[in-house]
Amino acid sequence: MGDAASDIQLLNAFIVFMNFVGIPAITYGSQLALGALGLTLVYGILRFSNFAHGDTMAFGTMITILITWGFQSMGLSLGPLPTALLALPFGIAATAIWLLLTDRVVYRFYRRQRAVPVIYLIASAGVMFVTNGVVRFIIGPADQRFTDGERFVVSVREFKAMTGLPEGLAIKTTQALTVVTAVVVVALLFWFLNRTRTGKSMRAFSDNEDLALLSGIDPERVVMVTWLIVAALATIAGTLYGLDKTFKPFVYFQLLLPMFAAAVIGGLGSPLGAIAGGYIIAFAEVIITYAWKKVLTYALPESWEPSGLVQLLSTDYKLAVSFALLVVVLLIKPTGLFKGQSL
C-alpha cells in the first residue's frame, strides 16, 4: 500500500522533472548542438573561431521570418506544423548567398595570404558588425513572433486525462519539431561527411591540409561546401530557436557563448563533440537554474520536504553556467572531450 503510493509520488517527480528539465533541455541542447556544429565546421575547415556565427543565425532566421509572413499573408500553411518550415529552404538559400559573399569579399583574401587565425577572428568581428547592422536595419532590434500551427503535441490537460495523474506533461510542437529536425539534420550531416566523396575530402582537409592539397583536393571547393553546410545548420538552428522561444537579434549574439562553450567542451573541430557539448551545456544550464522544490517534494519523504525553492542559481546567470563549464574544460582538458584539433 505504502509502496504503491510512493511509486506514484516518484512517477509524479519524474513527470515534473521531464516537463521542466528533461524536455526543455533536450530541445535547447538540440538547438545549441546545431549551432555549435556550424562553429566547429568553420573551425575545422577554415581554422578560426567565427564570431559572426550568432549573427549569421539571426540573418537566416530573419529571412525565414520574412518569407513566413509572406506565406501567411498568402494563406499558405502546413496545417498543424509552423509555416516557417516551408520558408526554411529560402532562408537557407539566402544565408548561403550571404556567407559565400562574405567569404568572397573578406575571408578568401586572408586565406590566400595564409594569415594567422587571429586575423580571421578580427575579420569575423567585422562581418559580425555588418551582419548585425543588416539584420537590425531590415527587421529591427525588437522581438518577433512567427510561430503558428498547433501549439502542443500533448498538452497538460490531455496528459492528465490520459494518465489520471495529478501532474501533467506538455510537449510543444516546436519542441518535438526541434528534436526531430536535429536528429534528421545530424544524420544527414554524418552521412555526408562519412559516405560521400565531398564529405570525405572535407574531413581529409580538416585533418591535414597539406596532405589533402597534395592528393588533389580543391580547397576552394571544400570551403564553399563548408559555407553551404554552415548556412543550412545556422538557419535551421536559428529558426528552431526562434520558433521555440522568440526571435530577437541580440539574443542570437548572446548564444555565441553557450555555442562556443559547447564546441570547446566537445573539442573544437569535432562534429560529434559539438553535439555532445550542446547537450551538456543545455542540461547543466537547466539543471542549475531550475527550482527543484516541486520535484523534491514528490521524490523525498514528507519530513525531508525542502523549505526553499532549491534553485542553485537564478536564471539570470544561465550564461555563467556555460562559462564555468568552459573554464573547467580549459583548465582540465583543453582539447575537449572528443579530442578536437589540439593546440
Add this chain to the structure above:
Amino acid sequence: MSTRVQSSGAGAVRTLLMFIVVAGLIIGTGFVQSWNTALVILGLGLISSIMALGLNLQWGFAGLFNVGVMGFAALGGLAAVLVAMPPTPGAFAAGGPRVALALLLGAATVGAGLFVWRKLPSGALRALLVFVVVLVGLVLFRRVLDPGVAAIEAVNPASTGYLGGFGLPVLIAWPVGGLLAAGAAWLIGKTALGLRSDYLAIATLGIAEIIIAVLKNEDWLTRGVKNVVGIPRPVPYEIELQRDPAFVERAASYGLDPVMASTLSVKLLYAGLFAVVLLVLLVLSQRALNSPWGRMMRAIRDNETAAAAMGKDVTARHLQVFVLGSAIIGVAGAMLTTLDGQLTPGSYQPLRFTFLIWIMVIVGGSGNNFGSVLGGLLVWWLWVQVEPMGLWLMQVVTSGMADGSALKAHLLASAAYMRLMTMGVMLLIVLRFSPRGLLPER
C-alpha cells in the same frame, strides 16, 4: 633613447598631421553644430582613447585577443559606485555581515574544490568529491547570502536598496577601477593564456557577459537595472557655477550667458581631467614600448617559439601585459561612469564597448600608442556623426517616395543601424587594405 620615441621624421610628421585633422574635425563640429556637442565628443573620445591604449597594450604589444573590454570597463563603473556613493544608512547593519560571510563561503568552496582536486589522484572518486564539495558549498552560499540580500534590498528600495559605497572622492575610484579590472583579468588570464589564441577570445567574451549579468542582477551591490544615479562629481555642478557671481561676471566678459558658460566649463574641466590621465598613460605606454620590456613583448608577439627558446616565460609575460591592459581599461571605465554620473548596467552593449574599441585600435594602427589615441578620437567622432549622416542619407534616398509609404517610414526609422554597418565596413576595409592602420607601428 629619446630619438626612438618618435621612430622617424616622416612618422612624426604623419602623426602630427593626423592629429591636426582630428582636432580640425572636433573644432569643426564646434563651429558647424555646437560647442557643447564638440566637447561631449571630446570627453568621450578621450575616454575611448584610454580604452584603446589599454587594448593596444594587449593586442599591439603582445598579440592577445581580448573580447572582454566591455566587462573590464563595467568593473571600473562598479568601482565608481563603490568608492563615491555614500553608504546607505542601515543597509550594512541589515545584511552586510551575512553577505560578507557568504562571499567568504563562496571563496572557501572554490578553495576546497581546488584543494581536493590537487590532493587526490585523478579518477571518478576525485571528480565526484569535487562535485559534492562544490554543490554543498553552493547550497550553503545561497542559504547564507539570500536573507542578507533580501534585508539589504528592503532598505528603502525606491531610492536605495543597496549597500552604497564608501563616500570617498570619486577620483579615487579611477585607480580602484583599474585594480578591480586587473583582478578579473588575472583570473581569466590564468585560465586561458598559454592555450590556443581563440580560447582567450572566447573566455573574455564570457567573462564580460557575466560581469554585466552580475551588475544587472545583484541589486544589493549596484541596484541592478534600477541604476545608481547621482554619483558625486570631481568637478562643480553647473548650478553652483551659475550662482557664483564671479563666474557669471567672467562669462559675461566673454559674451556668454551663464547657463551656456557653465555647461561648457564643466565639460572643459572633465576633458582636462581626462586629458591629464591620457597623457600620463600615454607617456608610460610609450616608455614601456621602448624599454627592454617592450622589445621583449614584441619579440614574443612576433615569434613565440624563438622567444621561448631564448628563455622568456611567454605565458607569464602574456599574463602580465593582459592584466596591465585590462587595468587601463578599468580606469577608463571608471572615468566613463564618473562622466555619466550614473551606473546603468543595461547600457553596456558589446558592440559599443568591446568591438568599437577594437576598431579604434586597428584603424589607428596596432602597436602604435599614438595610433590608438588617434583611433579613439577619430572613430568616436565618426560613431557620433554617422548617425545624423545616415539619417540624412536616408532622407535623400527616400525623398522621391510618397509620404506615408511603409518603406519610407521603415528606412527612416532604421537609419540608426547604418552606424553598425559603417563601422563593420570600416574595420574590414582597414584590415584588408591598410592592416597597419593610419599610424603604422614603425
